[in-house]
Amino acid sequence: MPTREEVRQAVFDAIRSVAPETDTATLRGDRPLREQVEIDSFDFMRMLVFLHERLGVDVPEGAYGQLATVEATVDYLLGRLTAG
Amino acid sequence: MPTLGADMTRGTLVEWHVKPGDAVAKGQVVCTVETDKGAVEVECWEPGTVARLVAEPMQSLEVGAPLAFLAQGGETVADVAKATERMAAPAPSAAAAQPAVTPAPAPAPPSAPPPPEAHVRASPAARRRAEELGIALATVAQRKPGHAVSIADVERAAAERTAAPSSAPSSAPSSAGAPAAAASIPADRQVAMRHAIASAMARSKREIPHYYLGTEILLERASAWLETRNAGVGVADRVLLAAVQVKAVARAVHETPELNGFYRDGTFIPGSGVHVGIAVALRGGGLIAPALHEADTLPLAELMRRMADLIERARRERLRGAELTDATITITNLGDLGVETVFGVISPPQVALVGFGRVVRKPAVVGDAVVAARVVHATLSADHRVSDGMRGARFLAALDRLLQSPEALA
Numbered sequence: 164m165p166t167r168e169e170v171r172q173a174v175f176d177a178i179r180s181v182a183p184e185t186d187t188a189t190l191r192g193d194r195p196l197r198e199q200v201e202i203d204s205f206d207f208m209r210m211l212v213f214l215h216e217r218l219g220v221d222v223p224e225g226a227y228g229q230l231a232t233v234e235a236t237v238d239y240l241l242g243r244l245t246a247g
Numbered sequence: 248m249p250t251l252g253a254d255m256t257r258g259t260l261v262e263w264h265v266k267p268g269d270a271v272a273k274g275q276v277v278c279t280v281e282t283d284k285g286a287v288e289v290e291c292w293e294p295g296t297v298a299r300l301v302a303e304p305m306q307s308l309e310v311g312a313p314l315a316f317l318a319q320g321g322e323t324v325a326d327v328a329k330a331t332e333r334m335a336a337p338a339p340s341a342a343a344a345q346p347a348v349t350p351a352p353a354p355a356p357p358s359a360p361p362p363p364e365a366h367v368r369a370s371p372a373a374r375r376r377a378e379e380l381g382i383a384l385a386t387v388a389q390r391k392p393g394h395a396v397s398i399a400d401v402e403r404a405a406a407e408r409t410a411a412p413s414s415a416p417s418s419a420p421s422s423a424g425a426p427a428a429a430a431s432i433p434a435d436r437q438v439a440m441r442h443a444i445a446s447a448m449a450r451s452k453r454e455i456p457h458y459y460l461g462t463e464i465l466l467e468r469a470s471a472w473l474e475t476r477n478a479g480v481g482v483a484d485r486v487l488l489a490a491v492q493v494k495a496v497a498r499a500v501h502e503t504p505e506l507n508g509f510y511r512d513g514t515f516i517p518g519s520g521v522h523v524g525i526a527v528a529l530r531g532g533g534l535i536a537p538a539l540h541e542a543d544t545l546p547l548a549e550l551m552r553r554m555a556d557l558i559e560r561a562r563r564e565r566l567r568g569a570e571l572t573d574a575t576i577t578i579t580n581l582g583d584l585g586v587e588t589v590f591g592v593i594s595p596p597q598v599a600l601v602g603f604g605r606v607v608r609k610p611a612v613v614g615d616a617v618v619a620a621r622v623v624h625a626t627l628s629a630d631h632r633v634s635d636g637m638r639g640a641r642f643l644a645a646l647d648r649l650l651q652s653p654e655a656l657a
Contacts, residue, residue: 184530201530203583204487205558211482224477224485 164244165218171237177213178233181206192234220244248308249289251282251571254446257309258282260302268324269297271317276567278302278314283443284535285436286564287571295319298327311380311405373398375512380405440533451595455510456631459590460639464647465613466606467620472653488606489580490551492623494656496578496601497521497543499645505634506599506627506642507575515598515633524574524594525554527561536594537566538574547657582606588624598630599639601646 165173175187182200190199202210207227215221220243222230230236248258261279265271276288277297295317302314318327373396377384380401387396387404451457469491477485500507500521508518521543524536537557542550560566576597581589582605589602604624611620625646629639649656 182530201528203528204489205555208482208485208487208555209559215482221481224474 167237167241170218170240170244171233173214173217174233174236174240176217177210178202180213181209190233192237193232195231196233196236197231214240218244248280248302248310248312248314249568249572250310251280251287251289251568252284252443252447254443254450255282255310257307259307260304260314261286262304263300265297265300265315267297267299267328271295271297280568282571283439284571285440285566287566287568289314289568291317293317293319296324298322298324299331301331309380309405311376311402313402373401377401437532440529440535444534447594448592451592455593455595455598457593457628458631458636458639459626459628460636460643461588461590461624461626462643462647463622464625464650465611465620466623466650467611467613469650469653470606470621476657484548486547486551489582489603490547490554491650491653491656492580492603493523493525493539493542493554493578494545494547494550495646495649496576497523498649498656499642500576500599501543502645503634503638503642505638506629508598509575509596510598510630510633511596518575520575522573522575524577524597525557525561526577526579526591527558529562535561535566535571536574536577536579537561537570538572540569540573576601578603582623588626590626591628593628593630598633599642600628602626602628 171192175190178185178187178190178196178200182202185200190196196202211222218240220240222239222243226239229239248260251258259281261281263278265275265277271277271291271294273292273294274290277291278289280287280289296319298316298318300315302308302312308314316327316331318324374384376382376398377387377396382401382404384396384401387400466488470488473486473488473491504517505515507521509516520541522538522540523542524538526534526536528534537560539545539550539554539557545553557566557570574594574597577591577594577600579589579591579600580603582603585605587604587607589604591600591602593600602625604626606621606623608619609622610617611622612618613620625643627639627643
């Protein structure tokens with residue numbers, strides 16, 4: 164079971180995998196990610212594939228709305244990991 | 248040196264991926280070339296065995312100059328290498344070997360050849376090439392009395408012309424040629440790309456009399472169908488609406504083929520196949536629209552995979568030469584950026600561009616009821632020299648109809 168910090172790191176790595184120029188240290192975790200990083204729907208899908216490979220969580224399409232910010236994404240992933 | 252875009256005049260060889268003696272297949276990537284639009288992987292147009300590499304890494308070459316020679320059929324590598332050595336001499340004899348990495352197949356012949364050179368016997372494609380390269384046909388013809396000048400003759404002449412002045416390899420460029428993993432485009436490349444875009448778009452607006460049409464398309468059915476489809480598969484196998492839109496556009500041009508192809512020398516040349524240019528915004532600025540080949544025939548899942556791969560390679564500067572030149576119609580999708588409507592600028596020599604905006608929920612009239620429904624603005628920018636508003640309208644109507652039966656696009 165990864166820690167919150169490890170899950171957050173995985174999210175940062177996913178962001179950098181599609182937008183390598185991103186300085187994740189300056190990202191506001193409580194603000195919509197798409198307002199801070201240029202991510203299109205293809206990038207978003209690649210991030211989800213990355214997170215699936217890293218954490219084993221396959222995010223269904225219906226849950227995309229819960230992944231607007233970094234912290235919301237961490238919450239969602241932790242919830243799924245806890246639920247087993 | 249192939250032409251990798253309408254306005255490309257020179258390219259720099261970055262690196263070879265083959266060496267003399269290697270067998271190469273048609274379509275195999277043989278080298279990487281740097282252009283204003285970034286690094287491009289160049290494919291070989293014919294099978295054979297590499298006999299001699301002519302271009303040196305970091306050498307800048309004019310379009311049409313030979314990069315390498317292939318041995319083909321019964322030829323041996325040694326023979327071709329020897330024969331082509333003589334071709335560097337001022338007055339070469341006609342050698343059997345063809346330039347191995349040739350530019351994209353010449354477009355259809357112009358209807359009226361330029362008068363000054365009209366007395367010279369030459370194929371229309373050779374004339375056009377000579378004009379592009381600034382080669383006097385008469386001087387080429389003198390070398391082969393009694394024979395018609397071929398495109399290979401013209402290119403050979405152009406290569407010799409450039410061989411001398413550019414024999415000294417340019418000093419190593421500041422940025423390493425071979426791009427690593429996904430990264431932002433360096434600043435100097437961005438300037439060059441801005442320049443390339445400016446040139447192509449200025450040409451478009453100067454030469455192409457655009458007409459613009461737009462319509463709102465109900466996407467409720469397509470979105471619902473896609474949601475059901477995607478619910479049953481893992482994230483890596485899901486299909487985005489953008490891919491469905493590409494398939495619908497590729498199918499819709501079957502009904503209006505005059506929107507799919509090129510306008511060259513006063514003539515419309517229908518595309519051989521529907522190769523959809525996908526406008527990709529690059530990180531740090533700039534834009535490129537590589538071709539998704541045969542988009543009308545690809546199963547949707549495969550189209551999605553290839554589209555995702557194309558976008559990723561565009562951003563990593565791993566596109567193939569054919570992908571930069573083959574697009575017969577372009578799609579720009581600014582939906583992710585929040586705009587509702589985009590009226591695009593046609594990318595010459597293409598004759599049409601289709602724009603999609605953001606999918607929004609709006610009150611829509613369905614039957615006799617007003618319901619909240621997902622809709623998208625689809626637009627068409629088309630070349631009035633080739634088609635009229637009536638035909639453009641028919642295209643958008645076909646696009647709308649196709650998107651109402653998404654299962655038929657699978």
